[in-house]
Amino acid sequence: MSAVQWLKCEALWDGRAWIEPAFVGLDADGIIDTITADAADLPPGSAPKHITGWILPGFINAHSHAFQYAMAGLAEHLAPGAADDDFWSWRETMYGLALRISPDELEAVACMLYSEMLRRGYTRVVEFHYLHNDADGRPYDNRGEMAQRLAAAAQQSGIALTLAPMYYRNGDFDAPSQPRQRRFISSSLDDYDKLLDASAAALNGLPDAVAALGVHSLRAAARAEVKEVFSRGAAERPVHIHVAEQVREIDRCSEIWGARPVEWLLNNVELKSHCSLVHATHMTAAETRRLAQSGAVAVLCPSTEGNLGDGFFNLREYAAAGGAWAIGSDSHVGLSPLEELRWLDYGRRMSDRRRNVLCLKGGDDSGERAVRAALAGGMPAAGTVGGGLEPGMPFDAVQIDDSAPVLYGLPAARRLSALVYAGDSGMLKAVFRRGGTVVENGKHVDGERIRTRFHRAVAPMRDW
Ligand SMILES: [Zn+2]
Numbered sequence: 001m002s003a004v005q006w007l008k009c010e011a012l013w014d015g016r017a018w019i020e021p022a023f024v025g026l027d028a029d030g031i032i033d034t035i036t037a038d039a040a041d042l043p044p045g046s047a048p049k050h051i052t053g054w055i056l057p058g059f060i061n062a063h064s065h066a067f068q069y070a071m072a073g074l075a076e077h078l079a080p081g082a083a084d085d086d087f088w089s090w091r092e093t094m095y096g097l098a099l100r101i102s103p104d105e106l107e108a109v110a111c112m113l114y115s116e117m118l119r120r121g122y123t124r125v126v127e128f129h130y131l132h133n134d135a136d137g138r139p140y141d142n143r144g145e146m147a148q149r150l151a152a153a154a155q156q157s158g159i160a161l162t163l164a165p166m167y168y169r170n171g172d173f174d175a176p177s178q179p180r181q182r183r184f185i186s187s188s189l190d191d192y193d194k195l196l197d198a199s200a201a202a203l204n205g206l207p208d209a210v211a212a213l214g215v216h217s218l219r220a221a222a223r224a225e226v227k228e229v230f231s232r233g234a235a236e237r238p239v240h241i242h243v244a245e246q247v248r249e250i251d252r253c254s255e256i257w258g259a260r261p262v263e264w265l266l267n268n269v270e271l272k273s274h275c276s277l278v279h280a281t282h283m284t285a286a287e288t289r290r291l292a293q294s295g296a297v298a299v300l301c302p303s304t305e306g307n308l309g310d311g312f313f314n315l316r317e318y319a320a321a322g323g324a325w326a327i328g329s330d331s332h333v334g335l336s337p338l339e340e341l342r343w344l345d346y347g348r349r350m351s352d353r354r355r356n357v358l359c360l361k362g363g364d365d366s367g368e369r370a371v372r373a374a375l376a377g378g379m380p381a382a383g384t385v386g387g388g389l390e391p392g393m394p395f396d397a398v399q400i401d402d403s404a405p406v407l408y409g410l411p412a413a414r415r416l417s418a419l420v421y422a423g424d425s426g427m428l429k430a431v432f433r434r435g436g437t438v439v440e441n442g443k444h445v446d447g448e449r450i451r452t453r454f455h456r457a458v459a460p461m462r463d464w
Helices: 066-071 088-099 104-121 146-156 189-202 221-229 247-257 261-268 285-294 302-307 314-321 337-352 366-380 410-423 447-461
Strands: 006-011 022-026 032-036 049-057 059-064 120-130 160-167 171-172 213-217 239-243 275-279 298-302 323-329 395-401 428-433 436-440
Touching: 006 410, 049 066, 059 104, 059 275, 059 298, 059 323, 059 366, 066 088, 066 104, 066 447, 104 120, 104 146, 104 428, 104 436, 104 447, 120 146, 120 239, 120 366, 120 428, 146 160, 146 189, 160 189, 160 366, 189 221, 213 221, 221 261, 239 261, 247 261, 261 285, 275 410, 285 314, 298 366, 302 337, 314 323, 314 337, 323 337, 323 366, 337 366, 366 410
Parallel strands: 006 049, 059 120, 120 160, 160 213, 213 239, 239 275, 275 298, 298 323
Antiparallel strands: 006 022, 022 032, 049 395, 395 428, 428 436
16 A cells, blocks of 8 residues: 555545545545545554545536636626627627737636636636637747646646647638637647647646647538547547537538538547537437437536526436536636536426436436536546546545535435535535645635736726
């Protein structure tokens, strides 16, 4: 055994089952060496640190655009003279932000965001990164300048980072990009390779970092380019894409490429578990079934999808067909994993006027199914091997205060649902990364410095 530190957790859910108590041995890097319920397994003389409440694996945030945190909650009004608002008008506002944010500002905003994610229980984020160029649309001298800023934000906040620099060349299906998209654009796949190399270099030395890749959307690349990018994916190098979020996108894809977006992907690239389709909101029954069977992960971001008026994902049919899914906070109007899980379920409950729609058979528990699925889908989406809290994995975990009124005295089988449906982030006492405490009593350990820097960065942007 190489454990140098032992914890005694009153109750630990490892991703599959509760262990009470759980003795966890960590090596010098905070990697789990042993988990056992039997104190006799501990070496003589070890004095485990006592951890109260419930320990759960940290949540995985499988979809983030860090810069958008600077406008979270600021697009909830009609522009003067406007009669209506939708995804496309919101996108114009977002482009305005993308055009003005500097590398320093991105780092400060991302660091604030990541520390807030940790405070709410996410211990890993998949950054779907497409803000590559300078404000004039020219590549930075260091192609990975913005990637480096995101890596620095992850390093300072302590969150584990999967960085997915996106290929983005077109403005719409087979149409050139607009000037307002100039910070996102790669001129060719060769150009994108340089970006990927520089971005991977930015991750050097960052613990648990994963280099991913992807295409922003089918709108953003030619057909052959989408196929090429997907062909480069692997289990340890996941591929991400936004797909089928808006009805207009479905119509344009059908008209120009001759198939609906998910259908096109199913027919043209080999979708496997390392492939993540973000949103996949609008699918036919056949697409839903085929995507579920492919093993690819649907990344669902219901707080943002609700905010943008996207629609509801077909979760019940997809899950019944064995589909893998994960959650993400996307534009960051919502930052709580509990909120994402609740929204996913409540959307369907409201439209079907039924309860417990996530349960597929008698005896199933909604909260357990939701937390388990988000973890099981989050792992391949983030390119991490293994699942939950088990030997070989970093001790990335959240500590829940089980003395909270709605959680107190519950049998194991009811705990996760009570947390998901009646709990909130205030019940998170601490968050651990690689065994180290990054959030204590609800506060990030470096929160004050991170917040001061964030305030300085966004002050000039508050003229919305
Ligand atoms: Zn997105």
